[in-house]
Amino acid sequence: MSPSVPLQEMIRAIRSARTQCEERGVIQRECAAIRAQFRQTDNGGRSHNLAKLLYVHMLGYPAHFGQMECVRMIASPRYSEKRVGYLGAMMLLDEKQDASLLITNSIKNDLSHSNQYVQSLALCTLACMGSAEMCRDLAPEIDRLLQSANSYIKKKAALCAVHIVRKVQDLGELFIPAARSLLSEKNHGVLHGAVVLITELCERNPETLKRFRKTVPDLVQIMKGLIISGYSPEHDVSGISDPFLQVRILRLLRILGRNSESASDAMNDLLAQVATNTDSTKTVGNAVLYETVLTVLDIKSESGLRVLAVNILGRFLLNSDRNIRYIAMTSLQKIVGTDHNAVQRHRGTIVDCLKDQDASVKRRALELSLALVSASNIRSMIKELLLFLSSCPPELKAQATSGIFIAAERYAPSKRWHIDTILHVLTTAGGDVRDETVPNLIHLITNASELHCYTVHKLYRALVTDISQQSLVQVACWCIGEYGDLLLKGECQETEPVQVSEDDVLDALETVLQSHMSSSTTRGFALTATMKLSTRITDNVDRIRSIVSIYGSCIDVELQQRAVEYNALFKKYDHMRAAVLERMPLMERNSSGNTNGEATAETITETNSSKVTQEDRVPAPPPQQQPAKQTYDLLDLLGGSSEPLQQIPAAQTLPINTSGSAGGDLLDLLGGLEPSPATPAPSVTVYEKDGVTLTLSCEQQSDSSLAVTLTATNASESDISGFTLQAAVPKSVQLNMKAPSRDSLPARGAAQMTQLVMLNNPNKVNLKMRIRISYTRQGSAFQDMVQVDSLPGLS
Amino acid sequence: MMRFLLLFSRQGRLRLQKWFTPMTEREKKKIIRDMTTLVLARQPRSCNFIQWKDLKIIYKRYASLYFCLGVENQENELLALEVIHRYVELLDKYFGNVCELDIIFNFEKAYFILDEFLMGGEIQETSKQMVNRSIEASDMLQETLEEYMSKPAF
Numbered sequence: 048m049s050p051s052v053p054l055q056e057m058i059r060a061i062r063s064a065r066t067q068c069e070e071r072g073v074i075q076r077e078c079a080a081i082r083a084q085f086r087q088t089d090n091g092g093r094s095h096n097l098a099k100l101l102y103v104h105m106l107g108y109p110a111h112f113g114q115m116e117c118v119r120m121i122a123s124p125r126y127s128e129k130r131v132g133y134l135g136a137m138m139l140l141d142e143k144q145d146a147s148l149l150i151t152n153s154i155k156n157d158l159s160h161s162n163q164y165v166q167s168l169a170l171c172t173l174a175c176m177g178s179a180e181m182c183r184d185l186a187p188e189i190d191r192l193l194q195s196a197n198s199y200i201k202k203k204a205a206l207c208a209v210h211i212v213r214k215v216q217d218l219g220e221l222f223i224p225a226a227r228s229l230l231s232e233k234n235h236g237v238l239h240g241a242v243v244l245i246t247e248l249c250e251r252n253p254e255t256l257k258r259f260r261k262t263v264p265d266l267v268q269i270m271k272g273l274i275i276s277g278y279s280p281e282h283d284v285s286g287i288s289d290p291f292l293q294v295r296i297l298r299l300l301r302i303l304g305r306n307s308e309s310a311s312d313a314m315n316d317l318l319a320q321v322a323t324n325t326d327s328t329k330t331v332g333n334a335v336l337y338e339t340v341l342t343v344l345d346i347k348s349e350s351g352l353r354v355l356a357v358n359i360l361g362r363f364l365l366n367s368d369r370n371i372r373y374i375a376m377t378s379l380q381k382i383v384g385t386d387h388n389a390v391q392r393h394r395g396t397i398v399d400c401l402k403d404q405d406a407s408v409k410r411r412a413l414e415l416s417l418a419l420v421s422a423s424n425i426r427s428m429i430k431e432l433l434l435f436l437s438s439c440p441p442e443l444k445a446q447a448t449s450g451i452f453i454a455a456e457r458y459a460p461s462k463r464w465h466i467d468t469i470l471h472v473l474t475t476a477g478g479d480v481r482d483e484t485v486p487n488l489i490h491l492i493t494n495a496s497e498l499h500c501y502t503v504h505k506l507y508r509a510l511v512t513d514i515s516q517q518s519l520v521q522v523a524c525w526c527i528g529e530y531g532d533l534l535l536k537g538e539c540q541e542t543e544p545v546q547v548s549e550d551d552v553l554d555a556l557e558t559v560l561q562s563h564m565s566s567s568t569t570r571g572f573a574l575t576a577t578m579k580l581s582t583r584i585t586d587n588v589d590r591i592r593s594i595v596s597i598y599g600s601c602i603d604v605e606l607q608q609r610a611v612e613y614n615a616l617f618k619k620y621d622h623m624r625a626a627v628l629e630r631m632p633l634m635e636r637n638s639s640g641n642t643n644g645e646a647t648a649e650t651i652t653e654t655n656s657s658k659v660t661q662e663d664r665v666p667a668p669p670p671q672q673q674p675a676k677q678t679y680d681l682l683d684l685l686g687g688s689s690e691p692l693q694q695i696p697a698a699q700t701l702p703i704n705t706s707g708s709a710g711g712d713l714l715d716l717l718g719g720l721e722p723s724p725a726t727p728a729p730s731v732t733v734y735e736k737d738g739v740t741l742t743l744s745c746e747q748q749s750d751s752s753l754a755v756t757l758t759a760t761n762a763s764e765s766d767i768s769g770f771t772l773q774a775a776v777p778k779s780v781q782l783n784m785k786a787p788s789r790d791s792l793p794a795r796g797a798a799q800m801t802q803l804v805m806l807n808n809p810n811k812v813n814l815k816m817r818i819r820i821s822y823t824r825q826g827s828a829f830q831d832m833v834q835v836d837s838l839p840g841l842s
Numbered sequence: 843m844m845r846f847l848l849l850f851s852r853q854g855r856l857r858l859q860k861w862f863t864p865m866t867e868r869e870k871k872k873i874i875r876d877m878t879t880l881v882l883a884r885q886p887r888s889c890n891f892i893q894w895k896d897l898k899i900i901y902k903r904y905a906s907l908y909f910c911l912g913v914e915n916q917e918n919e920l921l922a923l924e925v926i927h928r929y930v931e932l933l934d935k936y937f938g939n940v941c942e943l944d945i946i947f948n949f950e951k952a953y954f955i956l957d958e959f960l961m962g963g964e965i966q967e968t969s970k971q972m973v974n975r976s977i978e979a980s981d982m983l984q985e986t987l988e989e990y991m992s993k994p995a996f
Contacts, residue, residue, distance in 0.1 A: 106856070127984040134957075199976070210962040341918075373889045408889055410893075
């Protein structure tokens with residue numbers, strides 16, 4: 048067994064260890080020795096061992112095996128051992144450990160010890176780590192000690208009582224009489240403890256607060272005594288007599304005067320006296336002034352006093368000491384709501400603090416500046432804030448940008464200024480803005496129709512300079528897509544004209560598309576913008592077409608889908624392209640959280656395209672541009688356009704289908720019942736012309752679903768090719784056309800074509816069907832329509 | 843109410859820790875880590891106050907030691923600076939021109955002094971002389987012949 052070394056030797060040994068590993072080795076050896084020592088009986092060196100263990104614990108090593116030793120040491124009669132034992136208890140035990148219960152008895156005994164220093168150890172430990180049970184147990188003891196004659200013990204008992212009240216609120220009642228009487232003490236330590244105890248009691252219980260309001264005159268007396276009295280060597284700190292006590296009394300006065308006119312009146316004079324007489328050259332004087340100001344602003348003080356307080360804060364703002372400026376701004380923040388004008392007077396100094404080097408000061412200055420922005424100073428304040436933004440520390444950027452946006456939105460003097468400000472923020476700190484900024488900005492731009500030309504020019508210029516700020520790039524792409532024609536026109540009243548050619552614009556968009564800095568969303572914006580330009584520019588449509596087709600095989604699924612759809616827009620639905628891509632109408636601003644106008648508009652364009660490209664027999668409804676329409680509800684658009692028996696007067700519009708959504712059709716497809724006509728259903732001829740005959744037969748498959756078979760034959764002398772049928776049914780009926788057996792009809796009825804149509808009629812409406820027949824015969828196209836008012840085979 | 847007082851060196855080694863509310867070991871270690879990183883990262887002449895979670899952190903550097911006090915939000919920061927200063931003065935009086943080594947080798951004495959000055963997160967005694975007298979008296983009580991023999995002349 049290695050000999051135990053004295054504490055200081057061990058510390059020296061640990062400190063001389065050169066590596067972490069060496070240190071661990073020394074400590075392990077020592078701990079082993081300590082453990083062995085603990086197992087031995089009393090040997091006089093116990094306090095040293097425990098002290099060593101506590102040192103090891105402070106370095107961060109586990110020391111829980113010392114807990115029982117602490118308990119044993121506390122029970123020892125020797126003062127040295129008690130002292131270290133209690134220290135160990137405070138460091139190693141807390142109320143969550145089971146061993147802490149074991150010391151309750153020792154503490155109880157020591158509280159009645161003859162020696163006051165032993166008593167003080169017990170009181171200190173109780174105040175540090177006393178659990179609720181211990182507090183309940185020992186509260187009467189503490190109350191007794193509060194009334195002892197010994198001021199050394201009284202002051203400690205007072206703080207112990209504070210701890211008990213914090214742990215077990217109900218026990219507060221017990222201490223009220225003792226606390227009241229302690230206020231007449233002369234000893235500052237006891238007085239301080241009493242004030243803290245009363246503060247704690249009043250904060251927790253409004254009833255107690257009312258009772259203690261009567262003590263306000265006494266507190267005022269004590270304060271006056273402290274201020275007026277001459278130099279007292281025991282309590283003086285740089286000319287202030289006992290600042291700690293003064294501050295505590297001021298805080299108690301604040302709590303007592305808070306909602307009470309009478310109490311506030313009683314302390315008015317005193318507060319004025321403290322505010323004017325306290326020397327503010329040193330920190331300690333400023334601490335007292337600070338507490339005074341906080342008290343004045345919180346109670347129902349008269350206006351003269353309030354003005355005095357705000358002036359003190361103003362003086363603080365000009366102080367060269369950073370700490371003082373910091374707390375001045377913290378206090379001004381609290382009153383900026385109520386005494387707004389008073390704080391406005393110091394706006395200049397506050398804005399100057401934005402330029403301070405210190406991060407804490409900057410943060411306070413930012414918060415306060417944002418609170419001071421108003422309609423009258425918006426331009427200058429935002430200018431300062433934008434300047435601040437360019438040199439702002441990163442942790443404050445998000446707060447600054449959102450603050451600037453909110454302020455700009457509330458007080459913007461003109462739309463152009465508003466747009467300029469937002470653009471400025473995006474160029475400086477685009478990476479830290481919130482996500483809603485992009486749609487908000489787009490909404491703003493759309494609504495400022497007279498500024499479209501100006502905006503798009505500015506954004507274009509910003510785009511060619513720098514494409515790293517994602518929000519800015521997204522907005523720029525969107526604008527170029529929408530207002531590209533204005534950009535290319537080249538003239539603009541608000542900014543200097545710049546010649547932009549179509550190639551330049553497409554170059555810019557392509558750079559965004561290809562750059563690795565662009566996020567997926569940004570590239571989506573760029574692609575859509577490129578597509579929109581196809582209707583706004585004249586010469587380079589082929590280039591656009593090639594760009595779009597390249598991205599048809601992009602790895603990014605979103606981009607690929609868009610490209611494929613746009614491709615289809617070029618190829619199959621070129622006639623619709625102009626209508627689909629025309630200018631956006633004014634959007635209604637939705638409340639935040641819902642999809643905003645921009646997003647739904649985008650989705651509409653896409654869904655239209657996607658409807659177009661679906662390769663099923665269901666013809667897509669043509670997009671209905673209704674500029675007056677406010678809501679862009681997806682279903683409304685699709686449903687609204689599907690009046691079944693309506694012909695849309697457009698070039699070559701297709702007959703409209705039912706309001707069955709794509710999803711619904713899909714379900715029908717999957718859940719479609721296999722046609723199994725057990726018995727030949729009755730068929731009826733619905734159309735006969737030019738040798739083409741169409742017959743229809745129905746079969747009820749289930750309660751609401753129906754299988755309709757269309758059969759077509761060609762009795763004429765010439766072949767028919769490209770024979771297609773299209774069908775329309777009433778609104779609530781779902782229709783699903785299966786693939787036809789063939790699409791050519793040879794002459795003289797050599798073969799017939801059949802097509803199965805599944806109908807789902809959940810509402811049991813009267814079933815009608817309109818069928819369009821189209822085919823090509825001898826090089827010319829034919830089309831015809833027939834309406835079937837009642838389907839055969841139905842009951 | 844004060845929540846904790848930490849003393850650590852410029853290299854981040856802890857010299858004293860006093861906790862005024864019950865906390866688990868893990869929480870304590872986390873706070874110590876956070877405080878050392880937060881305070882050691884500050885520029886030389888910056889503001890001594892930091893807002894951290896729901897607490898105010900007041901720190902001051904004396905020679906090679908950082909004193910870091912965590913207080914609740916309604917406390918007076920300037921007074922907290924005075925508290926730190928008072929504690930340094932008490933240590934200085936006791937050890938005579940205190941330096942970091944004194945606190946390292948006599949850490950338990952530093953705790954005893956602290957326990958005479960602060961208690962339960964509040965100031966216990968506002969008079970310097972009273973605190974010094976109490977410490978001296980307690981030390982006298984502790985001294986026995988054998989302790990006197992084993993105490994090194996530091």
